[in-house]
Amino acid sequence: MDEVAKYAIGLDVGTENVRAVVATVNHDGDISVIGYNEGANAGMRKGVVANLTGPADSIDKMLGEVERMSGIEVNSAYTSINGAHVMSVKADGMIAVGPEDHEITDADMKRVEQAAVIGRVPANRDILDVLPLSYTLDGQSGIKDPLGMTGSRLELKASVISALAPNSLNLRKATEGARVQSEKLIPSVVAGARAVLSEKQKENGVAVIDLGAATTGVAIFEEGDLQYVGVLPVGANNITNDLAIVLQIDTSIAEDIKRRFAGETDETVDGDILIRHGKEELVFSKAEIDEIIEARLSEIFEGVRKELKAAKYDHKLPEGMVLIGGGANLNGVVEFAKQALEASIKIGIPTGLGGVADAIEKPEYAAAIGLAITAVRENGIRAEHGKSKKGGKSSGGLFSKLFHKF
Numbered sequence: 001m002d003e004v005a006k007y008a009i010g011l012d013v014g015t016e017n018v019r020a021v022v023a024t025v026n027h028d029g030d031i032s033v034i035g036y037n038e039g040a041n042a043g044m045r046k047g048v049v050a051n052l053t054g055p056a057d058s059i060d061k062m063l064g065e066v067e068r069m070s071g072i073e074v075n076s077a078y079t080s081i082n083g084a085h086v087m088s089v090k091a092d093g094m095i096a097v098g099p100e101d102h103e104i105t106d107a108d109m110k111r112v113e114q115a116a117v118i119g120r121v122p123a124n125r126d127i128l129d130v131l132p133l134s135y136t137l138d139g140q141s142g143i144k145d146p147l148g149m150t151g152s153r154l155e156l157k158a159s160v161i162s163a164l165a166p167n168s169l170n171l172r173k174a175t176e177g178a179r180v181q182s183e184k185l186i187p188s189v190v191a192g193a194r195a196v197l198s199e200k201q202k203e204n205g206v207a208v209i210d211l212g213a214a215t216t217g218v219a220i221f222e223e224g225d226l227q228y229v230g231v232l233p234v235g236a237n238n239i240t241n242d243l244a245i246v247l248q249i250d251t252s253i254a255e256d257i258k259r260r261f262a263g264e265t266d267e268t269v270d271g272d273i274l275i276r277h278g279k280e281e282l283v284f285s286k287a288e289i290d291e292i293i294e295a296r297l298s299e300i301f302e303g304v305r306k307e308l309k310a311a312k313y314d315h316k317l318p319e320g321m322v323l324i325g326g327g328a329n330l331n332g333v334v335e336f337a338k339q340a341l342e343a344s345i346k347i348g349i350p351t352g353l354g355g356v357a358d359a360i361e362k363p364e365y366a367a368a369i370g371l372a373i374t375a376v377r378e379n380g381i382r383a384e385h386g387k388s389k390k391g392g393k394s395s396g397g398l399f400s401k402l403f404h405k406f
């Protein structure tokens with residue numbers, strides 16, 4: 001395809017929901033959303049594809065409205081990947097680049113990335129991204145971008161994000177089943193972070209927590225860069241399931257109770273809540289419901305705490321933590337997280353985009369929006385009459401210069 005890419009598509013394949021966002025760039029250079037949709041997903045387990053037809057059919061169905069709304073055919077996308085198999089490691093590499101007056105080229109940067117990742121990731125894992133943290137040139141450390149600088153020995157420290165190869169392959173196959181080529185796979189929590197964090201937050205130190213249906217993703221940023229990614233195999237649906245088991249009710253009723261009665265509510269009568277289910281009226285103790293919800297939230301945030309500890313960031317995040325994902329809508333979750341994590345907590349709302357974006361300024365859309373934003377940046381998408389920097393869809397090759405900072 002020689003045509004200049006004008007659109008970027010973010011496709012978030014969640015355990016419970018699939019979401020897509022189509023973005024383009026206005027003449028004034030702003031990113032604008034021209035299409036979006038969400039729909040129920042099937043065939044996923046804890047963020048991982050468990051059968052191919054479930055997600056393929058769900059994506060296909062959901063994209064119908066996206067294509068109608070945006071007027072474009074969706075055949076490629078930046079896609080989210082999720083699951084406890086997604087992880088990051090820090091890696092470093094060093095290369096000799098030439099005589100002392102040598103100027104660092106793109107090729108040198110790619111070569112030092114390769115040197116850093118070799119042997120760092122087992123053969124059964126796919127490297128999704130190599131995110132440079134800092135370079136050292138002839139002993140001078142802390143360089144953010146050495147391109148064009150002079151030196152003979154180049155060192156790189158980077159975060160390497162990887163996923164189990166069969167899982168990423170099956171995800172690609174599932175999207176291909178909906179005739180969508182996944183140009184690049186990005187962990188949902190990392191994509192979501194790109195839609196909700198400011199440069200200042202990333203510079204000072206912040207964590208994003210993606211409270212999804214069956215997973216909880218954690219991404220830590222400091223000095224402007226991604227420092228750590230981890231995913232827990234537990235999410236907001238576990239709360240629903242606990243309510244269903246303990247109260248011996250359908251999961252649909254449990255979901256309703258979770259959404260309506262979590263946290264403080266004035267809908268109690270003498271400490272009870274009343275739910276109409278068909279002809280029946282069901283009565284539950286609010287204290288018992290609170291206890292069930294809080295027990296599971298405690299477990300989830302304890303897991304988050306362990307992730308922060310593993311990443312050595314337990315108590316040093318000046319900008320606190322930002323909650324995204326559908327679970328961020330749970331009534332009272334901010335107060336609960338504040339206590340459990342002993343940090344300032346905000347809900348991450350993806351704002352600042354034009355077009356129809358105001359309709360999706362919700363924490364559950366952060367990942368799909370972040371994927372679309374990343375695709376705009378990496379594919380060099382410009383306004384319709386402008387010229388593309390790269391002239392067409394780039395595949396964002398593995399060792400290519402990865403993120404355009406914004």
Ligand SMILES: Nc1ncnc2c1ncn2[C@@H]1O[C@H](COP(=O)(O)OP(=O)(O)OP(=O)(O)O)[C@@H](O)[C@H]1O
Pocket residue numbers: 013014015016017018046047082188211212213214215216235236237238240255258259325326327328329330331364
């Ligand atoms: N208003 C609400 N109140 C409480 N919980 C909510 C609300 N809206 C959504 N949720 C919960 O959010 C979860 C779904 O979130 P999301 O759509 O981000 O998950 P997902 O991306 O499909 O899953 P995962 O990221 O784990 O693969 C469900 O557990 C749902 O009950």
Ligand SMILES: [Mg+2]
Pocket residue numbers: 013014015082188210212213325367
């Ligand atoms: Mg999700």
